[in-house]
Amino acid sequence: MANVARPDSILAWYRNLVARKFDGSKARRSPGRPRIKQEVERLIVRMAKENRDWGYDRIAGALANLGYKVSFSKIPPGLGFASEGRIIT
Numbered sequence: 001m002a003n004v005a006r007p008d009s010i011l012a013w014y015r016n017l018v019a020r021k022f023d024g025s026k027a028r029r030s031p032g033r034p035r036i037k038q039e040v041e042r043l044i045v046r047m048a049k050e051n052r053d054w055g056y057d058r059i060a061g062a063l064a065n066l067g068y069k070v071s072f073s074k075i076p077p078g079l080g081f082a083s084e085g086r087i088i089t
Helices: 007-021 038-050 056-065
Strands: none
Touching: 038 056
């Protein structure tokens, strides 16, 4: 039976892997979902202010009609929605 790699080689590969993971490189993306575009955020805020009786789902649906695929959970909670999904600001 032939050995594929020596234990020293495997440990060296592992050390290099760990070093690359924690080197602080900006090449890797941050964890979590990507942010939505600034343009879409401004549009959400504008829709929320102009249509105070719309909730999360209605704004997400209107954005879908305009060609933006945004989940209702991506609509910022700081817009002043009440618990029933209406804007209270």
